[in-house]
Amino acid sequence: MRDVYIIGTGIHPWTGFSETVFADFAAVAVDGALKDANIEWRRIQAIMAGIFIYGGNAGHLSGQYLESIFGETGVPVVNVYNACATGSAAIRMAYNSVAAGETETALAFGADVSPKGFLTAKSDNAVQDRDVIRWKMGGMPNPIYWALECRKRMAKYGTTEEDLALVKVLMSEYGAKNPHARFKKTYSLEEVLKSVYVCDPLRLYEICPVSTGAAAVIVTADKELIAKADKPVKINATTMGSAIYGDPTIRISALSCPAVPEAPMLSESYSASRQAYEKAGVGPEDIDVLELPDNSSWHYLVYLETCGFCKEGEADKMLRDGETKIGGKLPVNPSGGFSSHGEALSAQALWQVIECANQLRGRCGERQVQGAKVAMAQTYGLMGNSGTTILSI
Amino acid sequence: MENMANKVARIPNLVDWSTGEVRLMSAKCNSCGTYFFPREHYQHRPGCSREGVENVLLPRRGKLASYTVQYYPCPAPFKTEQKITPYGIGLVEFENEKIQVAGIITNTDLKTLQLGMEMETTILDMYVNEEKQQVVTWAFQAVK
Ligand SMILES: [Zn+2]
Secondary structure (H helix, E strand, C coil): CCCCEEEEEEEEEEECCCCCCHHHHHHHHHHHHHHHHCCCHHHCCCEEEECCCCCHHHHHCHHHHHHHHHCCCCCCEEEECECECHHHHHHHHHHHHHHCCCCCEEEEEEEECCCCCCCCCCCCCCCCCCCHHHHHHHCCCHHHHHHHHHHHHHHHHCCCHHHHHHHHHHHHHHHCCCCCCCCCCCCCHHHHHHCCEEEECEEHHHECCECEEEEEEEEECCHHHHHHCCCCEEEEEEEEECCCCCCCCCCCCCCEEECCCCCCCCHHHHHHHHHHHHHHCCCHHHCCEEECCCCEHHHHHHHHHHCCCCCCCCHHHHHHCCCCCCCCCCCECCCCHHHHHCECHHHHHHHHHHHHHHHHCCCCHHHCCCCCCEEEEECCECCCEEEEEEEEC | CCCCCCEEECCCCCEECCCCCCEEEEEEECCCCCEECCCCCCCCCCCCCCCCEEEEECCCEEEEEEEEEECCCCCCCCCCCCCCCCEEEEEEEECCCCEEEEEEECCCCHHHCCCCCEEEEEEEEEEECCCCCEEEEEEEEECC
């Protein structure tokens, strides 16, 4: 396997519900990535596309639709869906194609237009589709799963309502400084604690909504392209993980979970991050900036533990002590996180990678982590899906 | 127990009351020892032969392992004629079976919920279907 670099990235800023065609959003991100990489469309030798599940035929073949916009060139186009880790799957395939020498330069992208309100079941077959019963009989939208785990955490480790609110305070401060973020209002601790409960113990501002957005990344091993790129970023590892038997987490879509743990919580993310550490030859102590999936304030805390940045039950202290702030020991989500963006399923993992790349390239203005050399993007996904990407400059 | 004759679960093979008490319909793998709920949500231990999976009913009672209270109306395709919001969702642990199961909390003052309290399986009326049957889901209530 040879070294692979990110030479271009592009984002369509995150927004709310939109009537815009998803491929037009994708085109904005891909145009941005091509310009950033300073290359022609014809240099793209493979397209790894995130599937937009609500987009029908166009969404399922999103790579073909995108290719038709820029001009069909006959290159391999693969469309992939791994829930919230879809973008991780896309960049991993692009990386593998280039690292193995199959192609010199590849594109990974994802674009998602949010459905209005809650996400919901996509079929009516309760036996085949494990996502049906929780919607039709369980009354269990996604945040319920997070709230159930959050309550356990509060009882086990003493996480307080103030800890949960503090995550939002910090994320809103950073989101306000990010031009790509959807939510730019800052909140005080008091304001967050006064917001209504959506699923007690989680409040309105402590869970992320669904959004619309697009992100694209161009990777290459072409020495000439790397040489002319503006601060190319090396991909040290980009991995995918699935769940491990005995993981006690109640996984989204499930109606039950093991009562006696035999594996770590969020084991899919444990798996992805440990694979990435091994491949990259780095440990959590080497990471200068971390983007983690703060779908809720609970995620922010538990992910620090899942990915080995502290021991179980110690994340709250890291947060309270300011270690996760920009300028702290481990700056977490200087982008403002999902809290300031919302979920755009097939795009969000790539957006996290781009924020990490931008931090390493020193492009983050007011939210810049000074001197960052190694960055990590960590995703989370439904039904045991996760991806980790470690980058360096 | 109230008259159950005209009641039907919205989706079959989840909740049973034929024995005279309401219980969840689980399956147990006799090779790896894992219990599944629902039955089709297989979760075998790696390397398991997957032989000898049998249908079983979970005990009626378990302990509350976690809970959350929802302050929004539950979105479609959930359907009920009752005003259930705010509604509780409990995670109830069946100790011997080493499984925790989620379900709506009913007939219980949500302010009294406490981790570890004893809960029992019951049903919640959802709506009346075209055949004039009362459609139900499984639920949990505090043991009085
Ligand atoms: Zn088994």
